[in-house]
Amino acid sequence: GEDVEQSLFLSVREGDSSVINCTYTDSSSTYLYWYKQEPGAGLQLLTYIFSNMDMKQDQRLTVLLNKKDKHLSLRIADTQTGDSAIYFCAESKLPGSQGNLIFGKGTKLSVKP
Amino acid sequence: DAGVTQSPTHLIKTRGQQVTLRCSPKSGHDTVSWYQQALGQGPQFIFQYYEEEERQRGNFPDRFSGHQFPNYSSELNVNALLLGDSALYLCASSLVRTESSYNEQFFGPGTRLTVL
Numbered sequence: 001g002e003d004v005e006q007s008l009f010l011s012v013r014e015g016d017s018s019v020i021n022c023t024y025t026d027s028s029s030t031y032l033y034w035y036k037q038e039p040g041a042g043l044q045l046l047t048y049i050f051s052n053m054d055m056k057q058d059q060r061l062t063v064l065l066n067k068k069d070k071h072l073s074l075r076i077a078d079t080q081t082g083d084s085a086i087y088f089c090a091e092s093k094l095p096g097s098q099g100n101l102i103f104g105k106g107t108k109l110s111v112k113p
Numbered sequence: 114d115a116g117v118t119q120s121p122t123h124l125i126k127t128r129g130q131q132v133t134l135r136c137s138p139k140s141g142h143d144t145v146s147w148y149q150q151a152l153g154q155g156p157q158f159i160f161q162y163y164e165e166e167e168r169q170r171g172n173f174p175d176r177f178s179g180h181q182f183p184n185y186s187s188e189l190n191v192n193a194l195l196l197g198d199s200a201l202y203l204c205a206s207s208l209v210r211t212e213s214s215y216n217e218q219f220f221g222p223g224t225r226l227t228v229l
Contacts, residue, residue, distance in 0.1 A: 004155070035220075040222070041222055042117070042203055042220035042221050042222045042223055043156070043203065043205075043220040044220070045217055045218075045219075048217070088155050088156075090155075100146065100158040100161060100169050100171065101146075101148075101156070101158060101205075101218065102158070103155030103156050103157070104155050105153070105154055105155045106154075106155050
């Protein structure tokens with residue numbers, strides 16, 4: 001079946017690292033994504049990883065994928081108050097633009113000054 | 114370069130009514146997907162349009178229908194509205210004819226539908 005699970009809330013202090021976790025059940029998922037949603041806004045793609053990769057780093061963002069455990073994480077280094085938002089993990093099976101995205105319920109990140 | 118635009122921003126309807134939501138894709142994109150995001154939930158895939166045809170559909174009843182026009186813009190129609198249809202409706206556009214191998218869909222700001 002298809003299901004994406006995330007913890008609902010995370011609170012960190014400004015300057016600390018944030019780690020948001022996600023688990024998925026569909027082992028045939030090929031592409032995994034992290035999206036950010038700020039209040040009143042649509043979704044913004046932060047980063048993505050192919051299922052044949054273990055790690056991807058992009059500036060302050062590090063994505064780790066444990067395919068055996070179907071576990072995905074997003075680490076935000078030096079978290080800022082502007083990082084406060086809801087973060088969604090998503091998966092898809094098909095490459096390119098063809099696949100529909102399956103989202104988790106989102107993790108609300110609160111960054112305290 | 115305009116991003117994905119959606120109209121209207123907000124909409125209030127009563128049960129049993131019908132509603133039409135509109136989406137203009139990002140310039141150069143040819144595929145439009147629609148998602149429903151209920152309060153406190155992640156977006157759920159409704160359907161995807163490409164070349165004016167519904168290519169994929171999620172687990173939504175036939176009350177949800179759509180259309181894509183030759184200019185790639187799209188409409189989402191919902192008939193016989195229920196209270197449970199209250200949600201943020203997101204449109205996402207993407208390009209099929211690409212050598213890129215990842216599924217980047219660009220999302221619009223959404224239409225907030227309230228059913229009373």
